Structure formats: structure tokens, C-alpha cells
Amino acid sequence: MCDIFPTFVPICSERALRMITDDKTLIERILSGETEDFRHLMRRHGGTLLAFIESVVGNREEAEDVVQEAFVMAYRSLRQYDSRKASFATWLHRIAYHEALHWMKRRRLPTLSWDEDESLLNHAEDSSADDWLADATEEQLQRLDEAVSQLSPYDRMLLNLYYEDDLPLKEIAYILDSKADILASRLRRIRNRLKKELQKNR
Amino acid sequence: MPDNIKPKDDALRQVMRRRKERRPSMELPKEVEDRVMERICAPDKVKSEERRVKSEERRVKNEERRVKSEERRVKNQNVFLLAQLYDSSLFTLHSSFFTLRSSLSILRPLIAAAAIACILVLAETMIPEKQKEDISAIVAKVEIHQPVEPGTNTKREHPQTSVTDTQIASLKKRGLPPKTEKADKIENVAHDPIEKTEVCINCELDAMADELTAMINEFENQ
Numbered sequence: 001m002c003d004i005f006p007t008f009v010p011i012c013s014e015r016a017l018r019m020i021t022d023d024k025t026l027i028e029r030i031l032s033g034e035t036e037d038f039r040h041l042m043r044r045h046g047g048t049l050l051a052f053i054e055s056v057v058g059n060r061e062e063a064e065d066v067v068q069e070a071f072v073m074a075y076r077s078l079r080q081y082d083s084r085k086a087s088f089a090t091w092l093h094r095i096a097y098h099e100a101l102h103w104m105k106r107r108r109l110p111t112l113s114w115d116e117d118e119s120l121l122n123h124a125e126d127s128s129a130d131d132w133l134a135d136a137t138e139e140q141l142q143r144l145d146e147a148v149s150q151l152s153p154y155d156r157m158l159l160n161l162y163y164e165d166d167l168p169l170k171e172i173a174y175i176l177d178s179k180a181d182i183l184a185s186r187l188r189r190i191r192n193r194l195k196k197e198l199q200k201n202r
Numbered sequence: 203m204p205d206n207i208k209p210k211d212d213a214l215r216q217v218m219r220r221r222k223e224r225r226p227s228m229e230l231p232k233e234v235e236d237r238v239m240e241r242i243c244a245p246d247k248v249k250s251e252e253r254r255v256k257s258e259e260r261r262v263k264n265e266e267r268r269v270k271s272e273e274r275r276v277k278n279q280n281v282f283l284l285a286q287l288y289d290s291s292l293f294t295l296h297s298s299f300f301t302l303r304s305s306l307s308i309l310r311p312l313i314a315a316a317a318i319a320c321i322l323v324l325a326e327t328m329i330p331e332k333q334k335e336d337i338s339a340i341v342a343k344v345e346i347h348q349p350v351e352p353g354t355n356t357k358r359e360h361p362q363t364s365v366t367d368t369q370i371a372s373l374k375k376r377g378l379p380p381k382t383e384k385a386d387k388i389e390n391v392a393h394d395p396i397e398k399t400e401v402c403i404n405c406e407l408d409a410m411a412d413e414l415t416a417m418i419n420e421f422e423n424q
Contacts, residue, residue: 046230
């Protein structure tokens with residue numbers, strides 16, 4: 001139908017987009033030769049991915065370039081995607097994160113290895129922050145917001161993935177190519193640091 | 203261990219949610235989408251074109267390789283034939299050489315004999331018949347000549363006189379003047395055998411010289 005009447009192509013595409021809600025189906029269509037369907041995947045996951053990468057590289061334009069590279073890489077590696085290991089969004093985040101690290105290495109920017117920081121994180125085990133953060137006033141929340149803004153991009157990225165995107169630590173570990181335990185320690189350390197910041201301001 | 207982070211719904215989570223709400227909704231720009239699609243689709247076209255060009259190049263290369271191999275094959279065949287020809291010619295040459303050598307070993311005495319025969323024939327043809335007879339006669343006389351004992355009958359024992367007579371007769375027969383002076387001289391010295399022999403030889407030589415001169419004259423006249 002769409003081949004006979006080219007004017008119906010946008011309608012057909014929109015209809016198809018509405019019909020195809022599953023990433024897996026879209027991927028199958030793309031792999032079968034419907035390259036244009038990759039645009040739907042980009043529209044679906046592009047925003048989240050861009051926010052995530054911007055939190056890593058700290059620059060919108062650079063983030064767009066990294067995301068572009070990430071999508072191209074994702075398309076080329078689409079056959080290697082295994083839906084049993086992780087969701088397509090998580091897989092895309094992982095690819096984008098590695099692209100961001102590659103971008104940072106090319107620009108000789110300091111990159112963080114989560115594993116190297118493990119020994120430091122183990123010393124920071126303190127659950128007192130949990131009680132303190134459990135009930136906070138509005139003023140405390142504002143000061144907390146300021147303290148979060150002062151965190152390093154890596155810590156902010158971890159907080160974004162854990163709190164904003166609500167991803168489980170296992171998936172975050174998959175994205176960041178690390179271990180869930182290490183990331184949990186890292187999160188605890190961030191929380192303790194935030195508590196200290198708030199106590200200083202008090 | 204990850205469970206120790208709970209509860210999630212604490213102050214930090216609230217702050218992060220607020221931050222997310224504050225942040226303008228992130229959408230991938232259309233330009234980025236287009237660039238990605240361009241890069242995704244372009245390689246397919248480029249690849250298909252490249253594949254076509256490569257297959258064409260491969261085909262041409264294969265054809266060239268085939269032609270080269272054919273040329274090499276023909277060349278090798280020619281070289282082989284040439285080598286065979288060379289071998290056969292060499293063999294023929296060798297066999298001919300050996301045949302010739304063996305033939306030569308057989309022919310050599312034959313050739314030598316033929317050469318000798320030719321020389322003899324030539325010699326036969328070159329010398330006139332009469333002179334041959336004369337020479338043989340002279341040789342016979344010289345060979346026959348024996349020292350004469352004193353007191354023997356010289357007329358009977360020395361046939362030079364008769365020879366001289368026959369010679370004179372032959373000269374007469376050919377119309378030449380007889381050598382009367384010499385004959386006289388022979389007759390005069392007939393009593394001394396050695397002197398007579400010398401005289402005979404000299405006379406013979408003179409006679410031959412005269413005869414030769416006469417022959418030359420005759421030849422010139424003719």
C-alpha cells in the first residue's frame with residue numbers, strides 16, 4: 001500500500017510506530033532490512049540517553065555527538081543484542097557510556113574506574129546518612145539540591161541512573177561495566193558526603 | 203549489600219526527582235537523528251556499490267590471471283617443445299656424428315685408396331703412351347745393365363746397341379732424323395762397359411730431350 005501511494009508513507013510510518021510498541025519487534029524489523037525503523041528507536045530512547053551522556057561529559061553539544069556515535073554503534077552491533085541479558089534501553093546506555101569514556105580518553109580527560117575506588121568506598125560504610133535523609137525539611141531539600149550540583153559528574157550520573165531512571169544496581173553495574181556491590185558502596189559514600197555538606201551548612 | 207541503600211524514597215530521591223522535573227524534557231534533535239540515519243543507510247549504498255565494483259575488479263583480475271596462466275601454459279608448452287626439439291636434434295647430431303665418425307674410419311682407407319688411384323690414373327693420362335714405353339724400356343735397360351767382364355762378347359752382352367737401333371728405328375718411323383752421331387759414339391765406346399753405360403744414359407737423355415722438343419714443336423705446329 002505504502003509502495004503504491006508514496007503520500008501515505010508518513011501515515012503508514014505513524015501507524016506502524018503506534019502498532020509497534022515493543023523494542024524487540026522493532027529490532028527484528030530493523031534486522032530484516034527495515035532500516036528506517038531505527039528512527040523510532042532513536043526517538044524512543046534518544047532523550048534519556050542524551051541526558052545520561054550529558055551528565056557524563058558535561059556538555060550538550062558533545063553529548064549529542066557521543067549519542068550519535070552511540071546510536072551508530074548500536075545499529076552496527078544490533079545483531080549482538082541479547083534481550084535476556086538486559087533491556088534495550090540498558091544496552092543502549094552501556095554502549096553510550098563506553099562511547100563517552102572513549103570520547104573522554106580522546107580528549108585526555110580524567111576517567112573514573114569504579115573498581116579502583118573500591119578500597120576507598122569500603123572505608124566509607126556508614127548507614128547514619130539513611131536515617132538523616134529519611135525525613136528532611138524543605139530547607140534541607142534545597143541545600144541538598146545545591147550539594148548534589150556540586151558533586152562530580154560521575155557521582156551525579158550514578159545518582160541519575162539510580163534515582164531518576166530508577167534502574168536497579170545490577171543494570172547500572174551492567175551499564176557502567178562494574179559490580180553492583182561496588183556501586184552500592186559508591187552510593188553510600190555519596191550520601192555520607194551529602195550529609196556532611198548539609199551539616200556544614202547548618 | 204545493595205539493599206543497604208534503601209529506603210529509596212528519602213530526601214535524596216525527592217531532590218533528584220525535582221531536578222528531573224526542572225530539567226527541560228530532553229529530546230534527541232532531528233539533525234542528530236538524520237545524521238545517524240544517513241550514516242546507517244549510506245554504508246549500505248556505498249557497500250553495495252563497493253561490492254559491485256569489487257566483484258567487477260575481482261572478475262577482471264580473474265580474467266587477467268586466467269589469460270596470464272594460459273600464456274604461461276602456452277609458453278611452457280613452447281619451451282617444452284623447443285627443449286624436445288633441441289634434445290632430438292642433439293640426439294640426431296650425436297648419432298650423425300658417430301655415424302659419420304664410424305663411416306669416416308671406414309671411408310678413410312677407401313678415400314686414401316681412391317686418392318692414390320686418382321693420382322695413378324692422372325699420372326697414367328698425363329704421360330704419353332710412347333714415352334711411357336720408352337721410359338719403361340730405359341728403366342728396363344738400366345736395370346738389366348750388368349758390369350761386363352773383360353774378354354766377353356760385347357755385342358751379345360750389351361744390348362744397348364740393339365736398343366739404340368730400335369730407338370733409331372722408332373725415330374725413323376716417326377719421321378725424325380736418326381741419331382747417327384750418338385750411335386757412332388756408342389759404337390766407339392762399346393769396348394768400355396762403364397763409359398758405354400754413361401754414354402748410353404746421356405744419349406738417352408739427349409734423345410728424350412730431342413724427342414720432347416720435337417713433340418713440343420709438333421704440338422705448336424698443330
